[in-house]
Amino acid sequence: MELTERVLDNTLVVDIAGSLDTQTAGAAMDALQVYLDGKPDNFLINLSGLDFVSSSGLRVILRAAKQVRAKGGNMKVCGARGMVKEVLEISGFDRLLALHDEEAQALAAF
């Protein structure tokens, strides 16, 4: 699992790549928390480099979304593909979060 940060159009973009599972979820949440503590208004998680997610990874995304919402910000998710997109949809996250295929779409929707 790799986590990197960018700022685009006043939006904090965090790319999560690799595998977000039981073994990596703790480190991912710790790394995300640093950004969440900064209370970003616009927060985008880009999953285009993510190959695998389990419920431990969904937990990280859910916690991040709840925190951003509670602090008055907006969070969106983009780039999920293959198995990751399927797991998000089966888990109802497509109804819970703003999921976009392309990063540009997500940025334009803030």
Add this chain to the structure above:
Amino acid sequence: MRIELNSNPDEIATAMAALQAFAESGAVDEAAAQAAALVLDELLTNIISYGLKESRRDQIILELDIVDGSLQIRITDGGVPFNPFEQPDPNLDLPLEQRQPGGLGIYLVKKYMDEYNYEYRDGQNIVTLRRKLTA
């Protein structure tokens, strides 16, 4: 393939490596291998985090086989009796503020496997799952 695992979170990586080796050596398609990886992450995490905590029998046996055109996964542990498939499915219609992550793991296991079965026999939890392979 049959491997023995200790009740330690690091052993999930051992199970994943065994699955990968099994998938590469046989006729397991990529979708089935990915589904199996998801299932192992979910079920082994549950067993190691909860089931075996209060038990002295901390060994987990993982068996991977091809049976009747399906990938069969069997996980046996000596933890407290627990049927993971008895818990209710999560309510996916709740708004974000009320959504809890609990229960999603087993829900995903059910969705990604074609068959799932639990039995408690001789002091052991035995979970057997099958996923059809594409020819």
